[in-house]
Amino acid sequence: MRLRRHFDMEESTGIDLAPMLDFVMNLLIFFIITAVFVKEVGFQVQRHGGGAGGPSTGKDTGSISVVVKASGDVIVDGRVVDVRAVRPNIVRLHAQQPEWGVMVTAEKMAEAGLLVQVMDQIRQGGVENISFGTSSR
Amino acid sequence: MHGKRHAGESEDHGIDLAPMLDFVMNLLIFFIITTSFVREPGVVVNKAEALKVGEQQQGNILIAIRPNGEVWMDRRQVDMREVRPLIERMHLERPEDTVIIIADKKAPSGTLALVMDEVKHGGVKEVAIGAASAAGK
Numbered sequence: 537m538r539l540r541r542h543f544d545m546e547e548s549t550g551i552d553l554a555p556m557l558d559f560v561m562n563l564l565i566f567f568i569i570t571a572v573f574v575k576e577v578g579f580q581v582q583r584h585g586g587g588a589g590g591p592s593t594g595k596d597t598g599s600i601s602v603v604v605k606a607s608g609d610v611i612v613d614g615r616v617v618d619v620r621a622v623r624p625n626i627v628r629l630h631a632q633q634p635e636w637g638v639m640v641t642a643e644k645m646a647e648a649g650l651l652v653q654v655m656d657q658i659r660q661g662g663v664e665n666i667s668f669g670t671s672s673r
Numbered sequence: 674m675h676g677k678r679h680a681g682e683s684e685d686h687g688i689d690l691a692p693m694l695d696f697v698m699n700l701l702i703f704f705i706i707t708t709s710f711v712r713e714p715g716v717v718v719n720k721a722e723a724l725k726v727g728e729q730q731q732g733n734i735l736i737a738i739r740p741n742g743e744v745w746m747d748r749r750q751v752d753m754r755e756v757r758p759l760i761e762r763m764h765l766e767r768p769e770d771t772v773i774i775i776a777d778k779k780a781p782s783g784t785l786a787l788v789m790d791e792v793k794h795g796g797v798k799e800v801a802i803g804a805a806s807a808a809g810k
Contacts, residue, residue: 553690560697567704572711576735576773577726578803583789604782644783648738648776649721651785652804656723670786 579659582667584639599639599667600629604654606645619653626661637665644670709733712763715748718777722807729801732773734763736788740779744788753787760795775803 602622603611610617612625626638638658642651651668658666714737736756737745744751746759763770772792776785785802792800 564701576732578801580801642782646782648780649778652721659725
């Protein structure tokens, strides 16, 4: 009787979990060391080739032209403007032609930092449809 | 004597591992679902700042462009012609991955455009330009 009770107790303890715990612990360590919590932030842009094809706004619509020059000048719709003035200009042009996208053309040696600033200004101006290309110079 | 031996046996079994296993299992599941296997470029770049940035959900392939035009991906410097085959291979392995191009502030825009083209030709249609969020500053 006593032996049987002892046997019952063994049964209720269940299987030995130690090897499983070892295995799970190994998996856990693996996933901890490979985990990366850095979320990259950014924005998506379309790409247009040299001159051919604008943003995907539609066949018969145009686009607002923004040029970023290697010298650091930003030209919006034919006028040289300051980087911080891109947003109001885009807001104005976007109000005039709400269905138009923006075509950003950068010179090859233009700094990417300025380009990102200009694109950020355009996005702040309410236009998400940005197409990016480079001029041949 | 018999009782003592019984106590010794239960000492052998040690503490109950089941609660610990539950806890470790929970940790494991947490790390499995948060892991994303980001392919880091392996180089630090001075990112351009932007106010309006969106978090890229599946941005797992990071490509860095240094100020001198070097392209880094997957922890090594790559040639411009290597980008497309590398992206093609990664796209086959994990088709849901998207690409974030992190260009340095001083990086030339022409290189950025070339890398973007190579990535698109490599089969990844969603390409984002990475930027540091300036909203919190």
